[in-house]
Amino acid sequence: GDSVTQMEGPVTLSEEAFLTINCTYTATGYPSLFWYVQYPGEGLQLLLKATKADDKGSNKGFEATYRKETTSFHLEKGSVQVSDSAVYFCALSRWGGGSNYKLTFGKGTLLTVNP
Amino acid sequence: DTEVTQTPKHLVMGMTNKKSLKCEQHMGHRAMYWYKQKAKKPPELMFVYSYEKLSINESVPSRFSPECPNSSLLNLHLHALQPEDSALYLCASSQESASPDLYNEQFFGPGTRLTVL
Numbered sequence: 205g206d207s208v209t210q211m212e213g214p215v216t217l218s219e220e221a222f223l224t225i226n227c228t229y230t231a232t233g234y235p236s237l238f239w240y241v242q243y244p245g246e247g248l249q250l251l252l253k254a255t256k257a258d259d260k261g262s263n264k265g266f267e268a269t270y271r272k273e274t275t276s277f278h279l280e281k282g283s284v285q286v287s288d289s290a291v292y293f294c295a296l297s298r299w300g301g302g303s304n305y306k307l308t309f310g311k312g313t314l315l316t317v318n319p
Numbered sequence: 320d321t322e323v324t325q326t327p328k329h330l331v332m333g334m335t336n337k338k339s340l341k342c343e344q345h346m347g348h349r350a351m352y353w354y355k356q357k358a359k360k361p362p363e364l365m366f367v368y369s370y371e372k373l374s375i376n377e378s379v380p381s382r383f384s385p386e387c388p389n390s391s392l393l394n395l396h397l398h399a400l401q402p403e404d405s406a407l408y409l410c411a412s413s414q415e416s417a418s419p420d421l422y423n424e425q426f427f428g429p430g431t432r433l434t435v436l
Contacts, residue, residue: 236424238424240427246429246430247323247325247407247409247427247428247429247430248362248409248411248427249427250424250425250426253424293361297424304374305350305352305367305369305374305375305413306364306375307362307364307425309361309362310361311360311361312359312360312361314359
């Protein structure tokens with residue numbers, strides 16, 4: 205079945221540091237890939253998405269590129285801020301084969317950014 | 320309006336109580352979802368409604384009873400819950416399409432923090 209593996213952390217960085225959170229996936233066909241962010245005490249917000257190979261999703265300074273050859277969708281940001289402290293979930297969706305409507309999540313990565 | 324709203328924000332209930340969680344969206348989405356999220360874990364899918372009909376029930380205990388009264392509203396009725404049911408309950412919605420290019424971008428609400436005593 206489908207699966208998503210992401211580095212679990214926790215990750216602790218200083219403000220303005222470079223961020224990478226690794227995410228790899230296993231799925232048949234051509235899944236769509238997402239990064240969701242969950243700030244403390246809140247629901248999930250879609251951060252960025254990519255629907256086909258070589259697509260780059262970007263939002264709020266975060267980027268991730270859909271790499272089919274390495275089945276990866278790593279999240280990066282050049283300079284993190286304290287306000288980026290949150291849990292980040294990598295996820296995939298695939299239509300068909302009983303997977304309709306289902307999001308497969310990674311376990312989440314807690315990011316803490318210190319001033 | 321690109322928002323999913325949920326009420327109440329917090330709920331404390333005893334094991335013999337009956338309560339309901341409510342979810343609303345006005346994005347014209349025809350698929351709506353209930354998730355359960357325990358601390359430090361990803362959300363777990365409970366139910367999916369498509370065009371107001373129950374499409375997926377992920378073997379959820381019958382003490383959780385979903386209802387979709389119309390295309391904008393989704394309820395989760397709770398009865399005889401156990402302390403282990405304490406969690407954050409998230410509602411989400413997405414577009415519906417028969418297109419093979421559909422990707423399942425789900426929009427989440429802020430959640431209801433449920434505590435069962």
